Amino acid sequence: MRAATGLWRWRHNPLRRTTDLAEAWIAFAAAALLCVVVPLTGWAAGSSAHGSLQRAVRTQQEQRVPTTARVVRQADGPGSGPRTADTAGEERLRRSVVARWTAPDGSVRTGTVTTSRRQSAPGDTFPLWTDRSGHPVTPPMRAGTARAHALIAGLMAAMLTGLLVEIVRRLAVRRLVLTRYARLDRAWAATGPDWGRTGTGS
Structure with missing residues (x-):
């Protein structure tokens, strides 16, 4: 305006x-x-x-399957899940455990995974997401x-x-x-020497 x-x-x-x-x-x-x-x-x-x-949300929901994992024992090393920038930042809040779960093809898998449970005793269960081959993956992105x-x-x-x-x-x-200042400088240079002396006869 x-x-x-x-x-x-x-x-x-x-x-x-x-x-x-x-x-x-x-x-x-x-x-x-x-x-x-x-x-x-x-x-x-x-x-x-x-x-x-x-x-991407629809693709992840189609390719990732929820299952339930059961804790076998505490793990000595980090989990075998995918390491991304998000998961790397969350590792300090998660625990690695050796767990057993059922793959989509019905086979039983055992491996080291991470869980958000601070205390996981043998026999405890927790939700786990896997791909179609049964390997642990991060949960799919939510629509929100x-x-x-x-x-x-x-x-x-x-x-x-x-x-x-x-x-x-x-x-x-x-x-x-800058153009305006340049024009003013040229105008002053043209009239400056006679400034204040016009008609004085000097």
Whole structure:
């Protein structure tokens, strides 16, 4: 609104310079981009991320099978499950145990896995996710988690787009200000030597 008001105010002002009008138009264009392009960019990025993550959720739910594992004994080393950034950060809160579970094909498997139970005695049971081959895997991503990640992706895209618009606006205004100063310097250089002495006869 301030950009549009500035455009109207400078429209017929006799003191208006070309750089003033250009600066007002740049502000108007930046405001329009912030109101239209930035939300659309965030929506498009969030929608794309949401679609991809929901497909990943469905794929994981199809490929991963829940089962129940029974503790055999405490493990001496870390679990044999997949090591990712998330699981690495959770290892300090999880315990490794030797457990026995049934694979999707009906065979009985035994291996070292991690559990969130702080105390696991032999015979205790806990939920475990495996792939179709019976190997322990992390639980599938939840739909709510996918939506949250998609929302964050959309917000980040919108913020980055808005930041880019503001950077371009500032660079353009800086260029106009430098041009304005250069014109003032040339005008002062042309009239400066005679300043205050016009008509004195000196």
